[in-house]
Amino acid sequence: MSDKSVSPFVRLIEALGQPVLSFIEGLGEYILFLRQVFYWTFKGPFRFRLLLNQLADIGYGALFIVVLTGLFTGLVIGLQSLVAFARFSAESLVGPATLIALARELGPVFTGLMVSGRSGSGMATELGTMRVTEQIDALDSLAVNPIQYLVVPRTIASMVMMPVLVSIFTGMGFLGAYFIVVIRSGTDPGIFFEQSFGMTDPPDFIEGYIKAVFFGFLISTFSCFRGFFARGGARGVGQAATDAVVFSSVAVFIASYFITELLQPFLHSNGFNALPG
Amino acid sequence: MMSMFEEQLHSMVPQMSEEGPSKEGASTNDYMIEVDNIKKTFGNGPQILKGMSVNVQRGETLVVLGGSGMGKSVLMKHIIGLLKPDEGSIKVDGEEITTMGPTELKRVRAKFGMVFQNAALFDSMSNYDNVAFPLREHRKDMSEADIDKKVRSLFDMFTLDADIHGRQFPSELSGGQRKRVGLARAVALDPQIVLYDEPTTGLDPITTDQVDQMILDAQKALKVTSIVISHDIASAFNIADNIIFVYYGEIIARGTKEDMLKCEHPFVQEYFKTWIDKNK
Ligand SMILES: Nc1ncnc2c1ncn2[C@@H]1O[C@H](COP(=O)(O)OP(=O)(O)O)[C@@H](O)[C@H]1O
Ligand SMILES: [Mg+2]
Numbered sequence: 001m002s003d004k005s006v007s008p009f010v011r012l013i014e015a016l017g018q019p020v021l022s023f024i025e026g027l028g029e030y031i032l033f034l035r036q037v038f039y040w041t042f043k044g045p046f047r048f049r050l051l052l053n054q055l056a057d058i059g060y061g062a063l064f065i066v067v068l069t070g071l072f073t074g075l076v077i078g079l080q081s082l083v084a085f086a087r088f089s090a091e092s093l094v095g096p097a098t099l100i101a102l103a104r105e106l107g108p109v110f111t112g113l114m115v116s117g118r119s120g121s122g123m124a125t126e127l128g129t130m131r132v133t134e135q136i137d138a139l140d141s142l143a144v145n146p147i148q149y150l151v152v153p154r155t156i157a158s159m160v161m162m163p164v165l166v167s168i169f170t171g172m173g174f175l176g177a178y179f180i181v182v183i184r185s186g187t188d189p190g191i192f193f194e195q196s197f198g199m200t201d202p203p204d205f206i207e208g209y210i211k212a213v214f215f216g217f218l219i220s221t222f223s224c225f226r227g228f229f230a231r232g233g234a235r236g237v238g239q240a241a242t243d244a245v246v247f248s249s250v251a252v253f254i255a256s257y258f259i260t261e262l263l264q265p266f267l268h269s270n271g272f273n274a275l276p277g
Numbered sequence: 278m279m280s281m282f283e284e285q286l287h288s289m290v291p292q293m294s295e296e297g298p299s300k301e302g303a304s305t306n307d308y309m310i311e312v313d314n315i316k317k318t319f320g321n322g323p324q325i326l327k328g329m330s331v332n333v334q335r336g337e338t339l340v341v342l343g344g345s346g347m348g349k350s351v352l353m354k355h356i357i358g359l360l361k362p363d364e365g366s367i368k369v370d371g372e373e374i375t376t377m378g379p380t381e382l383k384r385v386r387a388k389f390g391m392v393f394q395n396a397a398l399f400d401s402m403s404n405y406d407n408v409a410f411p412l413r414e415h416r417k418d419m420s421e422a423d424i425d426k427k428v429r430s431l432f433d434m435f436t437l438d439a440d441i442h443g444r445q446f447p448s449e450l451s452g453g454q455r456k457r458v459g460l461a462r463a464v465a466l467d468p469q470i471v472l473y474d475e476p477t478t479g480l481d482p483i484t485t486d487q488v489d490q491m492i493l494d495a496q497k498a499l500k501v502t503s504i505v506i507s508h509d510i511a512s513a514f515n516i517a518d519n520i521i522f523v524y525y526g527e528i529i530a531r532g533t534k535e536d537m538l539k540c541e542h543p544f545v546q547e548y549f550k551t552w553i554d555k556n557k
Contacts, residue, residue, distance in 0.1 A: 039379075134397035137359050141393075141472075142411045142462075143386040145379060 033147075033225045037155060040148035047153055054157030058119045062165055065114050070169035073106055074098060074176020082180055091185070095192050096199035098177040099170075103204045105256065107170040108162070108211035112219060112252040115162065116245055120223035123154055124244035127227030128237035136228070151224045155217060162216030163209045170208065203267035211259050218255060219248040308368070309335045309470060309502040315355055315365030317348075325351050326362065327526040333519075338496060338503040340513040342537075343523035344548070349506045350394065352523065353472050356504065357389050358382045369470070387415065390463030390501075391472040396455040398447035404458045405443030408432065411465045431461040435491060453484035457491070464495055471495060473505040477512050489515045510552045522548070 081094045127150060130136050139146040174196070182189045223244035230240040310333040317326040325348045333339045341349050354360045355367060358374050367374050369385055377385065398407050408431055412424045419427070432439040435457040447455055456476055463471060473492065477485040489512050496503055496516075507513045513520060520537050522530040522545050530540045537545065 129400075133395060133400075134393045135399055137354065138391070138393055138397040138399070140359055141357055141386060141389060141391040142414065143383045144414050145383070 029229070030222070030225050033228070034221060036147050037151055037221060037224075040145055041152050041156070043148070047149065050149070050153040051157055054153045055161060057122075058115065058154075058157050059161040059164055062111075062115055062118055062161075063168070065118065066111055066165045066169050067172050069110055069114060070102075070107070070172030071176045073110060073169070074102065074173030075180060076176075077101060077106065077173070078177035078180030079184075082185060091181075091187075092191070092195050093199075094181050095177055095196035099174055099196050099200050100204050102170045102173040102177075103200065103208045105208075105211075105260075107166040107173065108208050108215055109252055109256050111162065111165045111169045111212065112215035113249055115158065115165065115216070116219045116223070116248040116252065119154075119158065120219045120244045120248045121241045123220060123223040124227035124230070124241040125237055127151075127224055128230030128240040129227075131228060131230045132233055132237060146228075151221070151228065154224055155220045158216035158220035159213050160216075162212040166208055166212040207260070207263050207267055210263065211256060214255060214259060215252050218251050222248045222251065307334055308332045309337075309370060310356060310504070311366075311368040312352075312356065313366045313368075315352075315362035315367060317351060317355065317360065317362050325526050326355070328365070329523075329526070329528055330365075331521055331528060331531070333502055333504060335502055336496075336500055337518045338492075338505065338516055340517035340520045341504065341506045341523055342508075342510070342513055342520055342548070345508070347523045348526045349523050350474055353391075353474055353504065353506060357386065357391055357472060387466065388469045389472060390466065390468035390470070392456070392459050392463045392474065392476055394474040394478065396447070396459035398455060398458055398462070400447050403444060403446055404437075404450065405432075405439060407447065407458055408443075408461045408465055411462060415466060427465070431465060434494075435461045436487075437461070453480050453487070456480070456488060460488075460491060460495070464499060464501075467499060468501060470502045470504075471499075473503065475506050475508065477507065477509055485509065485512055492516050510549065511556070 077098045078094060081097050082091060085091050085093050085097070127136070130146075130150070136146045136150070139149055177196075178189070178192065181187045181192050226240045226244045226247070227237075230236045232239075310331075312329060312331045314328045314330050315326055316324065316328050318324045329348075329352060331339070341352065343349050351360065355362055356369070358367075358377065361375055365375070370388060372385060374382065374385055398404070399410065402410065405428060409424050409428050412419060412427060416424070428443070429439045432443060437443075437454065437457055442450065442454060442458070447458065450458065460476070476492065477488050480488060492503065492505065493516055495501060503516075505513070505516060514534050517534060519533060520531065521528045522537070522540070522542075524544050530537060530542050530545045532540070538549075540546070
C-alpha cells in the first residue's frame with residue numbers, strides 16, 4: 001500500500017475505492033441476509049408468542065414518544081403554516097395542509113426515526129450481544145434457526161406496528177393542528193374539519209401506510225443484520241447499535257423520496273393531487 | 278505432577294486407529310466424526326485452519342489441546358456445521374455435512390449437544406427455561422409435565438436445584454453453575470455427540486474436577502461421543518481417550534496420553550513444560 005513506486009493517482013483511486021468496495025460488499029451481505037429472512041418467514045413453525053412480545057415491545061414501548069412527538073409536530077406545523085398562509089390570506093388551508101403533510105410524509109418519517117432510535121438500536125444491541133456471547137451459535141447448535149427465531153418476529157412486528165404508530169402520530173399531529181386553528185386562532189371547529197377532510201383523499205393516507213410498512217421492514221432488517229454479524233466484544237456491539245440507528249435513519253429519508261416518486265403515478269395521478277406538468 | 282499422569286496412564290485407552298483421513302475406505306460405521314483436510318480463511322485474514330484431519334470413533338472422548346487463538350473453537354464449529362470449510366470434507370455419522378442445506382443440517386444437529394466456552398445461556402430466559410428450551414422446541418410429543426420431570430432430573434444430574442437455581446436467571450449464577458446449566462441444556466435431548474468448548478477454563482480446581490467428573494458421567498451414562506477443547510493438561514488426561522494438539526491451524530501431534538507425553542515436537546514439549554511449571 002505504502003509502496004513509493006505507486007503513483008499518487010493510483011493511491012487516490014485506492015483510497016476512494018476502498019469504502020465503495022466495502023459498501024458494495026456490505027450491501028451484498030445484507031441482500032443475502034434478506035433472502036434468509038424471507039425464506040424463514042414462510043417456513044414454519046410460526047412463533048406467535050415471540051411475535052406478541054415484539055409487538056408489545058415495539059408498539060407499546062414507542063407509544064409515549066410517538067404521542068409526544070406527534071402532538072408537537074402537529075402544533076409546530078400548524079403554527080408555522082398559519083403564519084405562512086396568513087401572508088396570502090389562505091388560513092383555511094392550515095388544517096388540510098397539516099393533515100396532508102402528516103399523513104403522507106411527516107407521520108411515517110418521524111415515526112420511523114423514533115422507531116429506529118428506540119427499537120433499531122435495541123435490536124442491534126440485543127442480537128449483537130447474543131452474537132458475541134455465542135447465544136446465536138447456541139440456538140443454531142440446538143437446531144433452532146436464529147434468523148427464524150430472532151429476526152422474523154422482529155421484522156413482522158415492526159411492519160405491523162409501524163402503521164399503527166403512524167396512525168397515532170398523525171392523529172396526535174392533527175390534534176395539534178386543531179389546537180392551533182380552532183382553539184388558538186378561533187376558527188369554527190366544523191369549518192376546520194370540513195376543510196381538512198374535504199381536501200384530503202384516501203391516497204394521502206395510503207401513501208403514508210405504504211411508507212410505514214416499508215420503513216418498518218427497513219429498520220428492523222437492517223438493525224438485526226448489523227447486530228447479527230456484530231464482532232469484537234462490547235465495542236463491536238456498541239458500534240452495531242450506532243450503525244443501526246444512523247443507517248436506518250438515513251435510509252428512511254432516502255427511501256421516503258423514492259417511494260413518493262414511485263407512488264406518484266399510481267396514487268395521485270388525477271384530481272387536485274396531480275403534479276403540474 | 279508427573280506421578281498424577283502416570284497414575285492415570287494404566288487406564289485402558291483405545292488406540293487411535295489412523296493417523297490421517299480414512300483414504301483406504303475404513304468402514305464409515307466405525308467413526309462418528311470424520312474430518313478430512315479442512316481449510317478455512319475468514320474474509321481476507323490469515324488462514325485459520327490449514328488442512329486438519331481427524332477421526333473420532335463412536336463412544337470415544339477426544340481432547341483438543343492447544344493455546345488460545347490456534348483454531349480449536351473454529352474446528353469445533355465446523356464439526357457441528359456452524360461454519361463451512363473452504364475446502365475439505367466433514368462426515369457426521371457417515372453423512373457429509375459440508376454440502377447440506379439448512380433443513381438437513383437441522384436434522385443432523387439434533388445428534389449434537391454443544392457446551393460453549395462461556396456457557397452461552399439465553400440471558401432472556403430463566404435457567405429452568407434454558408434447560409427446557411431444547412425439549413420444548415423438539416419434543417412436541419412431551420407434555421409440559423413430562424418436560425418438567427426431565428428438566429428436574431437434569432438439574433439433579435448436575436447437582437443444581439430446579440426450584441432455586443431454576444428460577445434464577447443466568448446472570449445470577451456463578452461461572453461453575455452456569456457451565457452446569459449449559460451442560461444440562463446440551464444433553465437434554467440425549468445427543469449422541471457432545472462438544473465441549475473449554476468446559477473448565479476459568480474454574481477453580483474443585484469445580485474443574487466436578488466438571489471433569491460430569492463429562493465422564495455423561496460419557497458413561499449416555500454413551501456419547503465427546504470432543505473436549507481444553508487448556509488444562511490434567512483435565513485432558515483425566516478424560517481423554519485420544520488427544521490432538523493444535524498449533525496455528527494444524528494438528529501437530531496426535532495419539533493417546535502416552536503418545537503425547539513421549540511426543541518430541543518442540544511446541545508440544547514447551548506447552549507441557551510451561552503447564553507443569555505453572556502447576557507445581
Ligand atoms: N467468525 C470469525 N471471523 C473472523 N475470525 C475469526 C472468527 N472466528 C474465529 N476467528 C479467528 O480465528 C482464530 C482462532 O480462533 P479460535 O478457534 O476461537 O481459537 P481457540 O483455539 O482459542 O479456540 C482467532 O485468531 C480468531 O480471531
Ligand atoms: Mg476457543
